[in-house]
Amino acid sequence: MRSRLTAPRAPTDLIILAVLALWVLTVGMGLRDPWPADEPRFALIGKQIVDSGQWLIPARGPELYAEKPPVYLWLQAAAYALTGSTRSAFLLPSLLAALGTLVLVWDLGRRCWGRRAAFWTTLALLFSVQFALQGRSAQIDAVLCFFTTLGLYGLLRHLWLGPAWRWYALAGVATGLGVITKGTGFLPWLLLLPYALARRWQWRGLPEMGRDWRWLLGPLLFLATIAAWALPILLLANQPGHEAVAAYRDDLLLRQTLTRYADPWHHHKPFWYYLAQVVPLLWLPLSFLAVLALRPWWRRIRRGDARVFMLLGWVALVLLFFSASPGKREVYILPALPALALAFAPLLRPLLARQAARRTLLVLTGFLVAIMVGGSLWALLGTPRFAERIALEQGVRPWYWFGAVGLIGAAAMLLWHRRAHLAWGALMVALWTGYGL
Numbered sequence: 001m002r003s004r005l006t007a008p009r010a011p012t013d014l015i016i017l018a019v020l021a022l023w024v025l026t027v028g029m030g031l032r033d034p035w036p037a038d039e040p041r042f043a044l045i046g047k048q049i050v051d052s053g054q055w056l057i058p059a060r061g062p063e064l065y066a067e068k069p070p071v072y073l074w075l076q077a078a079a080y081a082l083t084g085s086t087r088s089a090f091l092l093p094s095l096l097a098a099l100g101t102l103v104l105v106w107d108l109g110r111r112c113w114g115r116r117a118a119f120w121t122t123l124a125l126l127f128s129v130q131f132a133l134q135g136r137s138a139q140i141d142a143v144l145c146f147f148t149t150l151g152l153y154g155l156l157r158h159l160w161l162g163p164a165w166r167w168y169a170l171a172g173v174a175t176g177l178g179v180i181t182k183g184t185g186f187l188p189w190l191l192l193l194p195y196a197l198a199r200r201w202q203w204r205g206l207p208e209m210g211r212d213w214r215w216l217l218g219p220l221l222f223l224a225t226i227a228a229w230a231l232p233i234l235l236l237a238n239q240p241g242h243e244a245v246a247a248y249r250d251d252l253l254l255r256q257t258l259t260r261y262a263d264p265w266h267h268h269k270p271f272w273y274y275l276a277q278v279v280p281l282l283w284l285p286l287s288f289l290a291v292l293a294l295r296p297w298w299r300r301i302r303r304g305d306a307r308v309f310m311l312l313g314w315v316a317l318v319l320l321f322f323s324a325s326p327g328k329r330e331v332y333i334l335p336a337l338p339a340l341a342l343a344f345a346p347l348l349r350p351l352l353a354r355q356a357a358r359r360t361l362l363v364l365t366g367f368l369v370a371i372m373v374g375g376s377l378w379a380l381l382g383t384p385r386f387a388e389r390i391a392l393e394q395g396v397r398p399w400y401w402f403g404a405v406g407l408i409g410a411a412a413m414l415l416w417h418r419r420a421h422l423a424w425g426a427l428m429v430a431l432w433t434g435y436g437l
Contacts, residue, residue, distance in 0.1 A: 028433075029088075067252075072140045100150070101338055125338055152171075206306050267372055286337075319333060
């Protein structure tokens with residue numbers, strides 16, 4: 001017997017989404033300082049930009065900082081200039097980027113599959129482990145995820161709902177900003193590969209475009225956005241007396257991009273690292289629900305559903321791109337997660353109403369509850385080495401909080417055992433509340 005899964009009526013759905021997103025992503029903001037290793041560095045570089053007035057090339061002390069492009073550091077500086085406090089500012093860029101990504105996913109889901117589908121899709125993204133974690137961290141990846149999603153949004157508004165040349169042009173600007181946030185910001189353009197196949201096979205859901213000179217707008221604006229920052233650097237680097245700028249140019253454009261991808265010097269992982277280790281855990285619950293969605297996705301693709309095919313094809317290309325590099329970190333694949341959530345949009349509601357999906361979510365919730373309660377009891381009663389090491393190295397003893405979150409999850413399972421998606425959501429709210437406090 002399948003239960004009917006509904007969504008609140010407008011505008012209640014937006015109020016619920018806004019309240020949950022703000023709670024999950026902001027609770028505890030301003031209560032902590034930046035955590036090593038990346039957060040203090042980025043926050044202090046942003047402060048130095050404001051104090052020195054040197055915005056073109058960010059610096060770490062006397063050294064030009066060539067490890068990352070400047071957009072995220074500029075956002076850190078803008079947040080510090082706005083608040084005047086490092087503790088208040090350093091999480092703002094990631095927070096705003098995460099909220100912006102949720103808005104883009106909701107709006108595209110609403111336009112393509114309706115308001116109810118958009119509600120459940122946006123909730124699924126918000127309650128995905130990696131998305132919330134990066135939205136609460138002062139790292140570059142949440143901002144890159146926003147620019148990547150904005151680029152996808154612009155391309156899909158054009159390719160699915162167009163012609164919409166202004167949105168296509170915006171995609172060029174967004175992906176250019178993505179590149180000068182982190183070098184992989186160009187990835188939304190890979191979407192044109194599954195699009196070309198869908199057009200060749202004459203699949204449904206794609207408007208007629210024809211040949212038009214405005215197809216050049218996207219690539220031109222992409223390059224122009226990058227050049228607006230890179231060209232002054234290149235000109236300055238060729239002038240006498242600016243050897244440090246020349247070294248910055250070479251390090252950023254060559255070593256930190258091409259060499260970092262093709263011949264990295266750290267974070268070496270096997271080819272299957274993302275699919276076998278990162279996706280199953282950090283993309284929960286979508287990673288497990290994807291197993292149940294394979295048949296519905298395949299039926300849609302066989303019927304010529306270009307939208308699902310393009311989203312899943314792009315996610316696969318992103319995973320392949322990062323898997324091909326010897327150097328891998330779990331945060332690299334975050335920009336693909338919103339697209340995966342969108343691929344669930346036309347089938348998430350009926351999928352969650354299935355008994356198999358309810359059991360899957362209950363098992364996942366119960367697994368995390370068991371880890372939290374069992375781990376906290378072991379740490380409190382047995383004082384194992386890992387608990388001592390965490391207390392010594394990190395200066396925290398989070399075991400009471402860990403156990404309390406687990407007990408809340410257990411209570412949610414008992415209360416909503418027939419509506420497992422609510423139990424999972426309650427556990428995630430409790431988890432990020434405890435994490436923030």
